[in-house]
Amino acid sequence: xxxxxxxxxxxxxxxxxxxxxxxxxxxxxxxxxxxxxxxxxxxxxxxxxxxxxxxxxxxxxxxxxxxxxxxxxxxxxxxxxxxxxxxxxxxxxxxxxxxxxxxxxxxxxxxxxxxxxxxxxxxxxxxxxxxxxxxxxxxxxxxxxxxxxxxxxxxxxxxxxxxxxxxxxxxxxxxxxxxxxxxxxxxxxxxxxxxxxxxxxxxxxxxxxxxxxxxxxxxxxxxxxxxxxxxxxx
Amino acid sequence: xxxxxxxxxxxxxxxxxxxxxxxxxxxxxxxxxxxxxxxxxxxxxxxxxxxxxxxxxxxxxxxxxxxxxxxxxxxxxxxxxxxxxxxxxxxxxxxxxxxxxxxxxxxxx
Numbered sequence: 001x002x003x004x005x006x007x008x009x010x011x012x013x014x015x016x017x018x019x020x021x022x023x024x025x026x027x028x029x030x031x032x033x034x035x036x037x038x039x040x041x042x043x044x045x046x047x048x049x050x051x052x053x054x055x056x057x058x059x060x061x062x063x064x065x066x067x068x069x070x071x072x073x074x075x076x077x078x079x080x081x082x083x084x085x086x087x088x089x090x091x092x093x094x095x096x097x098x099x100x101x102x103x104x105x106x107x108x109x110x111x112x113x114x115x116x117x118x119x120x121x122x123x124x125x126x127x128x129x130x131x132x133x134x135x136x137x138x139x140x141x142x143x144x145x146x147x148x149x150x151x152x153x154x155x156x157x158x159x160x161x162x163x164x165x166x167x168x169x170x171x172x173x174x175x176x177x178x179x180x181x182x183x184x185x186x187x188x189x190x191x192x193x194x195x196x197x198x199x200x201x202x203x204x205x206x207x208x209x210x211x212x213x214x215x216x217x218x219x220x221x222x223x224x225x226x227x228x229x230x231x232x233x234x
Numbered sequence: 235x236x237x238x239x240x241x242x243x244x245x246x247x248x249x250x251x252x253x254x255x256x257x258x259x260x261x262x263x264x265x266x267x268x269x270x271x272x273x274x275x276x277x278x279x280x281x282x283x284x285x286x287x288x289x290x291x292x293x294x295x296x297x298x299x300x301x302x303x304x305x306x307x308x309x310x311x312x313x314x315x316x317x318x319x320x321x322x323x324x325x326x327x328x329x330x331x332x333x334x335x336x337x338x339x340x341x342x343x
Contacts, residue, residue, distance in 0.1 A: 015325060017323055019250050019260055019324070019325065019328040019329075021249065022328075022332070032281060040241070044245075046239075047245060048245055048249075051245065051249040052245065052248050052249045052251075052252055053319045054252050057248060057252060061244070061245070064248075065244060065245075068237075068240075071243065071244065071247055071310070073243050074247050074248060075247050075248075075251050078247070078251040078252060079251055079255070080236065080249065080250045082255050083255060085252070085255040086255055086258060086259055087280055087284060087342060088256075088284070089255075089256060089257070089258065089259030089260055089278045090259045090263070090276055090277050090309060091272060091273075091276070091278075091281050091284070092259075092260075092277070093259060093260060093263050093264045093269055093273065093277055094274060094277055095277075097264065097289065100244045101237075103248075103260075107256050107257055108253060108256060108257075108259055112288060116283075116285060119281040119285075121291045123324070127250070133304075134325070144251075154318060162340055164336065165306075165332070165335050165336040165338075165339045165340060165342055166336060167313065168307075168310060168331065168332045168335040168336070169328055169332045171289070171292035171307075171311070171331075172290060172310070172311075172314045172328040172331040172332050172335075173275050173324075174285060174288040174289045174292055174319050175289055175311055175314045175315060175318075175329055175331070176314060176324050176327045177285050177324075177326055178285040178286055178289055179314075179315055179319065179327075180318065180322070180324070181281065181282050181285060183319070183322070185282065189284045190279040190280070190282035191282045191283065191285070191286050192286070193283050194282060194283030194284060194285065194286030194287045195284075195286035195287070195289070195290060197283075197287070198286060198287040198290035198291070199290055200270055200288060202294055207294040210294075211287070211291060213323060214287055214290075215284075217281075218283045218284070218287065219276065219280075219305075222275075222276060222279050222280065222283060223272065223275075223276075226272075226275055228265070
């Protein structure tokens with residue numbers, strides 16, 4: 001797997017992932033600790049973080065494992081919790097096109113946070129080999145998550161300082177990318193639709209199940225405004 | 235002690251469903267054929283909308299009607315936005331906002 005990235009660009013990829021590192025280490029440690037208390041040791045933390053690699057789903061998985069759910073229930077729950085990944089993939093089809101041998105891994109590791117980094121165009125505009133950059137970002141993030149889970153499983157709750165609130169790093173990451181995209185783009189309708197539809201669904205449906213309805217409404221509205229733009233331009 | 239064999243199958247099911255969801259769009263639309271125009275369009279505009287959705291998703295636990303009325307999140311988010319509009323340095327915005335949030339919930343609220 002060749003990369004045409006300069007040392008400077010590799011450093012750029014690493015620096016882009018630092019916020020995710022903070023969040024993933026903390027959340028991963030939390031996951032490892034909880035999993036361990038349920039009787040699943042470090043190998044389980046390692047295997048789940050390598051092979052599932054989906055933060056919120058892994059926390060749900062702990063409940064499923066300990067609750068003795070049926071395999072059908074497990075599959076359906078995963079489908080519901082992770083359905084949003086369908087929408088991430090749609091945004092990356094063209095960007096990941098032609099990535100060759102790196103592509104399957106990049107798709108496999110496309111989490112919410114990695115998605116937010118690889119779709120941040122203003123950060124990647126000057127990068128010479130975008131596919132290598134996306135690949136490195138994906139790899140770094142995966143390593144942080146796995147490392148965090150293993151550490152949590154091994155060290156348990158021996159954390160030297162009060163980390164309460166450090167998971168805000170992930171919220172801050174999403175806000176930063178949102179602001180960056182806002183400043184970078186004149187057309188704010190998609191961003192406003194995203195926030196508006198999500199808030200609406202959150203208020204009506206509640207915090208447990210609002211994501212998928214929100215995504216469907218977002219997709220429909222985006223298609224509607226496209227139709228409108230086409231008809232006004234014609 | 236949990237039933238390890240059953241647990242292992244469960245983990246495999248979760249992993250496989252997750253992988254299937256991640257690969258599906260690429261398998262359906264990512265072939266040699268031209269991507270349908272509507273998918274290309276959605277690919278361009280979805281990131282803007284979804285990033286807004288993820289922000290809402292992260293803040294979904296906020297309770298505006300109960301103490302602390304979402305103030306720590308509101309203030310820290312404003313710090314992130316302010317820092318970012320001012321310096322446009324992602325790392326600085328995130329570290330500044332997170333530090334602010336930690337101070338607020340550990341020491342103030």
